[in-house]
Amino acid sequence: MSEAPHLTVDLDEPGVSRGHLVVPGGGDRAELSLPVFSLNKGEGPRLLVTGGNHGNELEGPIVARRLIKWLPEAQTCGRVIVLPVLNPLAVEAWSRNTPLDGLNLNRVFPGRADGSVTERIADAVSRVLLPMADTVFDLHSFGPTWDFPPAATTHPITDPGLMARTVRMAEAFKLPLTLVWQHNDTAGMFDITAQNQGKVFVCTEFGGGTVGADNLAIYEAGVRNALIALGLIEGEAEYPTFRQHKSGQTLETRPADELKSPAAGIFEPRCSVLDEVKQGDLIGILHPIDSLSAESINMHAPETSIVLAVASGAHVDANKVVALVARPLKK
C-alpha cells in the first residue's frame, strides 16, 4: 500500500523553506516529487501560487521562479507557498495534458488517491497544500495557438460575497483584462475545489503565443500588484504597459460569444485582441485548401463587442472555436 501525499519540509517553520510535495506512486509510475517553496512570516494572508497546471503554458512556472527570487527581500507578513510546476510530466512533454494517462489536470480536481498519476497530483495538492491557503493564484496562459491579452479571470460563483471578493482580487492584478468567464466545462477544475472551500481563487491567463521577455515582465508586474493588494509586500501597484496602453478593463464572456469555423480550412485572423468591433465587422476569413476557385468565407462579429481571443492562423476543422468576444461586466 502506498504512503499518503506529504511534504518533505515543515512549512509551519518561520522563514524560507524549500522542499518537495511527494505524490505517491501507483500502478502507472513511481512517486513524483514536486519542488515547493514557502516563506512564513507569521500572521497575515495565506497565499498559494501554482504554475505548470498545463504543460504548454510556461509563463506560470517562469513567473513563479521570479517570485521566489524576490519574495525573501519583499514579504513583510503572512505566508506564501509557491509550487512552480504542478504537472512536470506535461511540462516536460510541452503538452496540455499528462501524456501518461491523457488527463487534463485542471479537470480532475479534487483528485483521487488511488487514481492515475494526474489524479494523484490533484489529490496531493487538494489535501496537503490547499488547506494551508485562503487565497490561490493558479498561473495559466492561453498557450501557443492563441492570441490573448494578459488577464486575471474567474468563473461565475454562486456565493455573491465570494464572487465580489474574487473579482476584486482579479482586478488587483491590474492587468489589461479582468474576465468573468462563463463556460460549460468547469467540472473538475482546481478553481471549483478551492471555491467550494470558500477560498478566493484567481486563474491568471497570462496571454497566448510565444513566451517572451516583454510579456513575462507584464505578468511579473501583475503578480507583484496582487501581492501588494493582499498586503504581503509593500509598494505601489500600477498598470503595466501592454501594446502602448497602461490600463485595464473588466469584461464578461459566455458560451454564445464563441465564434466557430463555418467549414474546414485555413483560418486567417483579421482582428487583434482588445479590438472594439461593431456588428458585421470582419473577424477572420476561412480559406478552403482544396481549391482556389471556391470562395473564402468571411466571419463577422455577431454584435458590438470586444475581441477577447483570436486563434493563430492555422488549418482548422469545421465548427472549431477560432475567436471569443466579450462585453463590459455588469456588476
Add this chain to the structure above:
Amino acid sequence: MSEAPHLTVDLDEPGVSRGHLVVPGGGDRAELSLPVFSLNKGEGPRLLVTGGNHGNELEGPIVARRLIKWLPEAQTCGRVIVLPVLNPLAVEAWSRNTPLDGLNLNRVFPGRADGSVTERIADAVSRVLLPMADTVFDLHSFGPTWDFPPAATTHPITDPGLMARTVRMAEAFKLPLTLVWQHNDTAGMFDITAQNQGKVFVCTEFGGGTVGADNLAIYEAGVRNALIALGLIEGEAEYPTFRQHKSGQTLETRPADELKSPAAGIFEPRCSVLDEVKQGDLIGILHPIDSLSAESINMHAPETSIVLAVASGAHVDANKVVALVARPLKK
C-alpha cells in the same frame, strides 16, 4: 504504373488560370491535387510563389491567398504562379513534417517520382512548376515556438553573381531583417534545387509565434515590395512598421552563433529579437525543474551581436538551440 505529375490547366494561356498540380499516387496513398493559380501577362519576369512547405507555418498560405486576390488588378506584365499550400498533409496536421512518411518536404528536393508522398510532391514541383520560373519566393516562418522578426533569407551561394542578385532580391522585400544564413543542414532544400538551375530563390521567414492580423499585414507588404522591385506591379515600396520601427538591416549568422541550453530545464527568455547585445549580456535563464535549491543557470551573449531568434519559454532538453545571434553582413 502511375501517370506523371501534371497540371490540370494550361498556364501558357493568357490571363488568370486556376487549377491543380496533380501529384501522382503511390504505394502510400492516392494522388494529391494541389490548387494552383497563375496570371500570365506575357513578356516579363517569371515568378513562382509557394507556401505551406512546412505545415505549422501558415503565414505563407495566408499571404499567398491575399496575393491571389489583388494580383489580377495589379499585375502589369510577366507571369506569376502561386501555389499556396505545397504540403496539405502537413498543413492539415499542423505539423512541420508530413505525418504519413515523417519526411521534411524541404529536405527531399528535387524529390523522387517513385518515392513516398513527400518526395513525390517535391518531384512534381521540381519538374512541372520550377522550369516555368526564373525567381522563386518560398514563404516560410519560424513556427509557433520561436520569436523571430519578419525576414527574407538566403544561404551562402557559391556563384558570386547569383549570390549578389539573391541578396538584392531579399533586401527588396524591405522587411526588418534580411539574413544570410549559413548552416549545415541544407541538403535537399528547395533553395538548392532552384539555385542549381541559376534561379533567384528567396526564402522568407515571416516571423514566429502566433499568426496574427498585425504581422500578416507586414508580410503582405513585404511581398508587395518584392513584386514592385521585380517590375511585376507598380507602386512605391516602403518599409512596414515593426515594433515602432520602419527600417531594415542585413545580417549574417553561422552555426557557431547558436546558443544551446547548458542543461535540461525551463528556458526563460531574457532578450527580444533585434536587441543589440554586448558580450556577457543576459540572453536567457535555464531553470532546473526538479529542485528549487539548485541554482538556475544564466546564459550570456558570447560576443557583441544582434539577437536574431529566441525560443519561446518552454522545457528543453540539454544542448538544444534556444537562441541565435547575428552580425552585419560583410559584403
